Amino acid sequence: xxxxxxxxxxxxxxxxxxxxxxxxxxxxxxxxxxxxxxxxxxxxxxxxxxxxxxxxxxxxxxxxxxxxxxxxxxxxxxxxxxxxxxxxxxxxxxxxxxxxxx
Numbered sequence: 001x002x003x004x005x006x007x008x009x010x011x012x013x014x015x016x017x018x019x020x021x022x023x024x025x026x027x028x029x030x031x032x033x034x035x036x037x038x039x040x041x042x043x044x045x046x047x048x049x050x051x052x053x054x055x056x057x058x059x060x061x062x063x064x065x066x067x068x069x070x071x072x073x074x075x076x077x078x079x080x081x082x083x084x085x086x087x088x089x090x091x092x093x094x095x096x097x098x099x100x101x102x
Contacts, residue, residue, distance in 0.1 A: 001025050001026055001068070002025065002026055003023060003024070003025060003071075003072060003075050004024050004025065004026060004027045005022075005023070005024035005027075006021055006022070006023055006024070006075060006076055006079040007021055007022045007024075008021045008036075008076075008079055008080050008083040009021065010080075010083060010084060010087065016037050016038045016039075017035060017036075017037055018036045018037060018038055018043065018080065019035070019036040019080050019083075020032075020033060020034070020035055020036075021034045021035075021036065021076060021079070021080070022034065023072070023076065031047075031048065031061050032048065033048035034046070034047060034048060034076065036076065036077065036080045043077050043080065044073065044077075045072070045073040045076050045077065047059040047060075047061055047062040048060045048061055
């Protein structure tokens, strides 16, 4: 199984929630509502989940194989960093330097 596309939707002013994303597998299956979250030490990926009666959350979709999970997390985090870097470049390019007065 290959990850063929990752769509990142960055969040602003949402605390530790940095992005929602969708992951496409083999160009035929998509999983929505995957989250990129800032942990205490680093970013991590949280799979889509739902709350059950006792207040706990249970993943509705997730990798079974740990090696695949690690690979998927790295692909998602790399794509997130790429999108954020591109957005920052666009934002800094939109500010004309001649308008800056000190």
